[in-house]
Amino acid sequence: MSVIQVKGNVTYPITIDPSVWIFDDRKFPFENNQPVHSDVSAETQEHTLDPERVIREGRISPPTLKSEKRYEKERLMNGSFAMKLGAVLANAEPKESAVLCVFISESERTEVPLEKAMDATAHFSDAGKPLQDGGPVHFYVDGNFKKPITGVTEIEVL
Secondary structure, eight states, X not given: OOOEEEEESBSSOEEEOGGGGGGOTTOEEXXXXXXXXXXXXXXXXXXXXXXXXXXXXXXXXXXXXXXXHHHHHHHHHHOOEEEEXXXXXXHHOBOTTOOEEEEEESSOEEEEEHHXXXXXXXXXXXXXXXXXXXXXXXXXXXXXXXXXXXXXXXXXEO
16 A cells, blocks of 8 residues: 555644655655765855855856756666655644554554654655555654565554
């Protein structure tokens, strides 16, 4: 199954489809089972500056639309990506009384405090392809990138 139901102690039960996250601006690179955060703040700072000024000062080369599109397409086709689970769970609006998040798969239930679940990393793409083995998403909680929570079909907020 390629979608995950989010239900329980939430204002809006939702269905998430990780296959569309590739187009989400909140995604970030994820390589060798580790989030890649190198130069993310520098990239963000460059984008907040006036682009013409940055080009005039010689800090970046003037891009061409064609090369930008080709680079972005190659990055999406070959990259591995993840997102913070909290970015998605926030859409369901967990109620104030919610304290626990249960990841439910066919074979097990993994309980995680809601606060830690909101900060969990959701890995959804590897080498440009959706995760098949244990997918559609591998969840990493508490920065433990050795043992993901896999095969999740439902997330229940309690």
